Amino acid sequence: MSAFRSIRPSSSNTTPHAASEGSSSSSTHGGNDQSGNNANAQRGRKRRAPSHVSQNACTNCKKARAKCDGEEPAPCSRCVMRDIADQCQYEVHVKTVKEEMVRRIKTLEQQNADKDRFIQQIYDSLKGGADGTEAIRRLRDGQSYEQLANWLGRSPVENIRRLSPASETKLSDVVRKYEQNVGDNGAPRDTSSSQWTNVVNEKLAHHLIALYFTWVHPVHMLFSEKHFMTSYSGGDRQYCTPSLVNVMCAMGTFMLQDQGGTPVDAKGLGSLFLEHVKENIQNEDPDTLTFVTTYAILFLVELSAGQARTASSHLRLAVESLHRVPRASYDGEAVELAAWGVHTMNT
Numbered sequence: 001m002s003a004f005r006s007i008r009p010s011s012s013n014t015t016p017h018a019a020s021e022g023s024s025s026s027s028t029h030g031g032n033d034q035s036g037n038n039a040n041a042q043r044g045r046k047r048r049a050p051s052h053v054s055q056n057a058c059t060n061c062k063k064a065r066a067k068c069d070g071e072e073p074a075p076c077s078r079c080v081m082r083d084i085a086d087q088c089q090y091e092v093h094v095k096t097v098k099e100e101m102v103r104r105i106k107t108l109e110q111q112n113a114d115k116d117r118f119i120q121q122i123y124d125s126l127k128g129g130a131d132g133t134e135a136i137r138r139l140r141d142g143q144s145y146e147q148l149a150n151w152l153g154r155s156p157v158e159n160i161r162r163l164s165p166a167s168e169t170k171l172s173d174v175v176r177k178y179e180q181n182v183g184d185n186g187a188p189r190d191t192s193s194s195q196w197t198n199v200v201n202e203k204l205a206h207h208l209i210a211l212y213f214t215w216v217h218p219v220h221m222l223f224s225e226k227h228f229m230t231s232y233s234g235g236d237r238q239y240c241t242p243s244l245v246n247v248m249c250a251m252g253t254f255m256l257q258d259q260g261g262t263p264v265d266a267k268g269l270g271s272l273f274l275e276h277v278k279e280n281i282q283n284e285d286p287d288t289l290t291f292v293t294t295y296a297i298l299f300l301v302e303l304s305a306g307q308a309r310t311a312s313s314h315l316r317l318a319v320e321s322l323h324r325v326p327r328a329s330y331d332g333e334a335v336e337l338a339a340w341g342v343h344t345m346n347t
Contacts, residue, residue: 056096058088195235196245199272208252209245215255220300222341223293224334239334241290243280246273247297254304274301287324289338295321296342318342 057068058076070076075088138147197205217225224239231240250273253266277298284291295318302311322342327335 056090056093058090060084060088196232196240196242197249197273197276199246199249199276200269205245205249208249208256211252211255212248216251216300220296220341220345221337222296223289224331224337227331227334237290238330239290241280241284241294243277243284244290244294244297246276246280247294247301249273250277250301251297251304270301270305274298286321287326289325289330289334292318292321292325292342293338296338296345299345315342315346319346 052069054068054070054076056072057066058070058079060079061068061070061076064078066078068076068078070079070088070090072090075085079085079088199205200208213225227239228244230236231238232245250270253270253273256266256269277294281291281294284294295314299311299315299318302308302314319342322339325335
């Protein structure tokens with residue numbers, strides 16, 4: 001018989017197993033309640049998308065990768081809520097800029113095409129005959145482009161006012177320049193070309209020189225027109241030489257048109273002038289201003305004929321000769337014009 005009294009079980013009805021089950025059940029229910037509360041909290045904190053989304057978001061929304069409802073110049077609601085409305089800025093999208101640029105380029109190309117057609121119509125009427133003289137008279141009388149085009153029997157360019165405002169001014173300058181260089185008989189005033197070139201007759205030589213001064217010289221000013229005309233008229237070879245006159249005539253053949261119905265082989269005529277240039281230039285001093293100008297114009301002639309490699313060699317020779325020219329022997333204005341003209345073509 002044991003000396004110890006047996007311990008009786010507790011009077012509680014809850015067994016360890018039941019307590020364990022109850023504890024497990026309560027913690028399960030508590031966990032479910034906590035999960036439900038977290039889900040409700042997350043649903044409450046869910047971001048709401050704006051009712052209107054802008055195609056071009058502000059810089060702040062782009063950085064945050066958030067949807068933006070702003071429209072320039074007004075700030076978006078997101079920046080207003082964060083008290084940074086003063087920092088709400090909009091940048092134009094690159095795609096939009098490119099599309100606008102393409103549209104602008106096409107518009108300018110169309111305007112340039114209309115302008116070229118407009119100038120070509122007027123130029124066709126100036127190439128000789130009664131139409132040229134009458135067209136100049138009508139322009140001098142102040143007739144509009146539409147009136148002149150209708151008189152020529154050509155349809156005017158539509159919407160001529162879209163062209164650059166400087167177009168008519170430049171055309172008027174061309175006409176005035178042509179009148180200044182060409183006399184009533186179609187030759188430069190008070191000049192003689194017989195001592196400078198014998199490729200063509202005097203009248204055609206004067207016409208080619210006038211074409212050069214009208215269309216080429218305003219764009220590529222390679223020498224002083226004032227000094228050239230003084231030497232040309234007086235027979236002085238300081239600013240005018242046979243090679244220079246021949247190369248100017250060769251450049252003028254690119255603008256030459258048929259006169260009075262007489263066919264003119266402009267390409268063959270230009271080749272004859274170039275032959276005389278190469279023959280005469282060998283007898284000239286390479287350290288003179290006329291030598292530099294002659295080779296600079298030769299560059300334009302060869303380039304216009306599509307001979308880019310030959311043209312580049314002429315320009316290089318003009319640049320090298322320019323450095324050796326004794327500037328004290330010439331007027332400062334004449335040297336500056338030649339130097340600047342060669343420099344612009346070489347850059």
